[in-house]
Amino acid sequence: xxxxxxxxxxxxxxxxxxxxxxxxxxxxxxxxxxxxxxxxxxxxxxxxxxxxxxxxxxxxxxxxxxxxxxxxxxxxxxxxxxxxxxxxxxxxxxxxxxxxxxxxxxxxxxxxxxxxxxxxxxxxxxxxxxxxxxxxxxxxxxxxxxxxxxxxxxxxxxxxxxxxxxxxxxxxxxxxxxxxxxxxxxxxxxxxxxxxxxxxxxxxxxxxxxxxxxxxxxxxxxxxxxxxxxxxxxxxxxxxxxxxxxxxxxxxxxxxxxxxxxxxxxxxxxxxxxxxxxxxxxxxxxxxxxxxxxxxxxxxxxxxxxxxxxxxxxxxxxxxxxxxxxxxxxxxxxxxxxxx
Numbered sequence: 005x006x007x008x009x010x011x012x013x014x015x016x017x018x019x020x021x022x023x024x025x026x027x028x029x030x031x032x033x034x035x036x037x038x039x040x041x042x043x044x045x046x047x048x049x050x051x052x053x054x055x056x057x058x059x060x061x062x063x064x065x066x067x068x069x070x071x072x073x074x075x076x077x078x079x080x081x082x083x084x085x086x087x088x089x090x091x092x093x094x095x096x097x098x099x100x101x102x103x104x105x106x107x108x109x110x111x112x113x114x115x116x117x118x119x120x121x122x123x124x125x126x127x128x129x130x131x132x133x134x135x136x137x138x139x140x141x142x143x144x145x146x147x148x149x150x151x152x153x154x155x156x157x158x159x160x161x162x163x164x165x166x167x168x169x170x171x172x173x174x175x176x177x178x179x180x181x182x183x184x185x186x187x188x189x190x191x192x193x194x195x196x197x198x199x200x201x202x203x204x205x206x207x208x209x210x211x212x213x214x215x216x217x218x219x220x221x222x223x224x225x226x227x228x229x230x231x232x233x234x235x236x237x238x239x240x241x242x243x244x245x246x247x248x249x250x251x252x253x254x255x256x257x258x259x260x261x262x263x264x265x266x267x268x269x270x271x272x273x274x275x276x277x278x279x280x281x282x283x284x285x286x287x288x289x290x291x292x293x294x295x296x297x298x299x300x301x302x303x304x305x306x307x308x309x310x311x312x313x314x315x316x317x318x319x320x321x322x323x324x325x326x327x328x329x330x331x332x333x334x335x336x337x338x339x340x341x342x343x344x
Contacts, residue, residue: 016232047081050281054086075123076316079103081240084120122174130155133171146170153193163194164201177216184211184223191223204243219268220244240272254295254302262315268297271322273312292324305338
C-alpha cells in the first residue's frame with residue numbers, strides 16, 4: 005500500500021485555476037477529491053497516476069457548504085449548493101447539482117431544497133436527505149424528508165416525509181435506500197420504489213455517515229461519551245446482506261469521522277485527539293484504516309494525520325483529505341492495488 009500526496013490546496017488556488025503543472029487531467033484517468041480552504045468550498049479533480057489536478061468549482065467564501073453533501077460515482081461529482089440563500093431558512097435556498105470530472109458547466113438536478121445532508125445515486129435515480137426548520141429556525145421543530153429524483157435531474161418525490169429531527173447520511177444498494185437519524189440513533193431502510201420504511205438498527209448513539217454495497221449496509225456509530233470534545237468508544241456497525249441483525253465490524257475507536265465500502269472491504273477515518281481548539285493544535289493521531297471482509301481488526305493505510313474526513317474509493321484508489329493549520333484540506337490518495 006502506498007500513500008501519496010496529490011496536491012496542496014494552496015497550489016490548487018493558483019491564479020490560473022489549474023493544477024500545479026497547469027494541465028488538465030485526462031478524463032479517462034481522473035478521480036475525485038473535495039477540498040475546503042479557509043471557508044471556501046472547492047471541488048477538485050485529480051489524476052492519481054500523474055498527480056495532476058484541477059479545481060472544477062470554487063465557491064466564494066461563505067456562499068456554499070459542500071462538506072457532508074458530496075458524492076462521486078466515478079465520472080461525476082454531485083453536490084449541494086446553498087449559495088442561493090441562507091442555509092436553514094424556510095425559503096427554497098438549496099439545489100443539488102452535478103459536474104463531470106473533466107470540468108465544464110454544472111447541471112442543476114433538483115431545486116427548492118433547504119439543507120441537504122446526504123446524496124446517493126443508483127443506475128436511474130438520485131436520492132437525498134433534506135432538513136428544514138420553522139421560520140424562527142428552531143431546531144426543536146426541525147423535520148426532514150427523503151427525496152427521489154431522476155438521476156439526470158427533474159421533479160422529485162418524497163419517499164419519506166415529516167420525520168422529526170435531523171436525518172444525516174443516505175446510501176443505496178440492491179434496491180434498498182438507507183438513512184440514519186442523528187436525533188434518535190436509528191438506521192432505517194425503504195425500497196427505492198417506495199412503500200413503508202423499516203428500522204434496521206436502534207440504540208446507535210451518534211449515527212452518521214452511511215455506506216452500502218452488495219455485502220450490506222455500514223455506518224459510523226460515533227460513540228456517546230464526550231471527553232474534552234472527543235467522541236469515545238465508537239464503532240463501525242453493519243447489517244450484512246440477508247440478515248436483520250446489526251453486527252459490529254470494528255469497535256473501540258475514538259473520533260470516527262467517515263466510512264466507505266467497496267466489495268465488502270470497509271475503509272474508515274478517525275481524526276486526531278480533539279481539544280476544542282483549531283486543527284493546528286491537534287496531535288497527529290488521525291488515520292485512514294482498512295477492514296478486509298470477515299475481519300474485526302483494522303489495517304492502517306495512513307497514520308499521523310490531523311483530521312482526515314472526505315473519503316472516496318474508486319477503481320483501486322482511495323482518496324481522502326486531511327485538515328491542517330488554518331482549516332485547509334489537503335488531498336491525498338492511497339493505491340489499493342500492487343505498489344508501483
